[in-house]
Amino acid sequence: MRNFVFENPTKIVFGRGQIKKIGCETAKFGKKVLMVYGQGSVKKSGVYDQVIASLQESDIEIVEFPGVKSNPVLSHVLKGIDLARREGVDVVLAVGGGSVIDTAKTIAVGAKTDDDVWDYFMRAKTIQDALPILTVVTISASASEMNPAAVITKEEGARKFSFRSPFVQPKTSILDPTALFTLSPAYSAYSAVDAITHMLEGYFNNKEPHSPLQDRLVEGMIKTIMESTEVILRDPADYDARANMMWAATLAFNGLTAAGMGMTSLPAHMIEHSLSAIYDIAHGAGLSIVFPGWMFYAVEQDPVKFARLGREIFGIEENDNLKAGMEGINRIKEWFASIGSPVSLREADIPGEGIGKIAENAHVLAQAWGLRNYTEEVIVDILRLCK
């Protein structure tokens, strides 16, 4: 195990009927809230009404900032920052999934500085402060509700970049599995892909010295996410399946499985960021396209670990590591397809000619993330395995 620091102070309030606590939790941090949400699904699901009622009951003044889209964009974030400053809000509340939470985080930072917030994404400056952030989760995938990261796309140049700062770690997140009952089958599937691939990129990083504990935590969570997602697709209102998926997805990327593994590089996520920055497809859909291709590219460098995955998750009995690893990758790809997530660029209507453009964009990110082995040529090779 490598040295690490683990600190995750977010308070999780989990379970049926818990959204009514958001007013009380928010009141600990201020009297006036910027409520950030998406494009209306929270109104259809009833979550919006529950949140408003609870905030009003705690006498909190509400400023609404709706309209966050998936793959949230900087221009919209900047409007939110303006609004937060103009209204002098004390606290930012995200009601949604990763896109909404990441927008809220960036607004919380921007409201406390005169800096150009994009400098933080470019890692040109370090975040020094932020308004307190709370969340009510309506899509479980990103774990942004319990981590210090945010991803935003700057439309100019299609740059999908991220920052990390302890200042944006949410204070309190409410996870009520019933809020997911109306999540579409497509987004339920993308959520599973996102959570699984978050862990797998770290998993393949876990070697020399190998930490068996983290591998076991990851394998346990992947099994749980897979079986829960299969139930969810048959019965979207199965409480236990939604609950197991929801908590597993949060633990999947809150620092727990990565602690002790050293710096986790996320090359498949990097390539996907460029893909969805240019083609604006859902992050999970992009990942189910890119991740199998990346695994086919990476398997020969570490057949032992890929074989372990195939054996632990799918019970593959093949003795040859490379064959077992390849079979495992095929099984994951088949599973992504079985839950309705695309597994080729073709399925997402991304033309072969797009590969060069995605690779060029991804290479900028590879440099920012310090992934030196990922030259434009390597990225093109990986993307060709995703056709």
Next chain:
Amino acid sequence: MRNFVFENPTKIVFGRGQIKKIGCETAKFGKKVLMVYGQGSVKKSGVYDQVIASLQESDIEIVEFPGVKSNPVLSHVLKGIDLARREGVDVVLAVGGGSVIDTAKTIAVGAKTDDDVWDYFMRAKTIQDALPILTVVTISASASEMNPAAVITKEEGARKFSFRSPFVQPKTSILDPTALFTLSPAYSAYSAVDAITHMLEGYFNNKEPHSPLQDRLVEGMIKTIMESTEVILRDPADYDARANMMWAATLAFNGLTAAGMGMTSLPAHMIEHSLSAIYDIAHGAGLSIVFPGWMFYAVEQDPVKFARLGREIFGIEENDNLKAGMEGINRIKEWFASIGSPVSLREADIPGEGIGKIAENAHVLAQAWGLRNYTEEVIVDILRLCK
């Protein structure tokens, strides 16, 4: 999964060479520290010198409070409270294992109140404040370094009671696996027993609704603790084995595996508390005696879960659940014996006549913990299975 609140703000600084950071971490909370430790093992291991040097480098004034024994007693805690008040310390630093940390927690509470601290253990009053607590861990077992609980024995009446309060959640804990290199084989074994049984009592509580995620986390941690302990007993200075054991033991009782399982009752821990309160044996040694007896008592009420444990941990192939469950219990008992932990009252020189006294004491605790099914007669029956 049941509703839960999860909040664990302790900062963990993990790894080789990390003890030197304790000065810097302590300085965030004050300039004068009460340094609590045990009976000298920290001096032999070199941890004491590392801690003192780091505190001095950060210009922190040190008041030493040594002499904590395992099964720490109230009379000693009270001396620590007097000293902390008299010296006006800002912060309490525990350098040791669960006994030292629990002593430090109780001192931190007592230093901020005129109440009789025993009232908190009797649950007659609620803790309202405490000095900040930091820890440098030298025995990994209790997870007290990352949880809000403390256990202290009041000599009069041999009452081994506990409290929980967010005020005593450690601010920062330093976990350096090299600090465990000199831990004796006996205490290395007891640590494993303690950590495993913490999780197993929760595990058997996890039903209706069953949460597969938590079971998998527990199973992964138990496997890791077992294989690490076997390596440790062969080579006490195996860094990776100590590291895997250390982090698994902390995660075993920091709230993670219990989240979503509902109120976790710990009947075997309850009986052991009385056993070690009266006979003053190491907590882990007491647990390896009591826990198998409790499992033999409990297996018929939940053969499915006991069978799952036997199959997952030991690969037992028996199809009949009760038989598989019984075989699993025998295998755990054999494993405890194989690492050198006692598995019968006889081995610990506790006479058969002692059973009545232990049961009487445990019944008081059963009432305090709300374990209504555990009458004196039931506890006697369980203890008879431990002879």
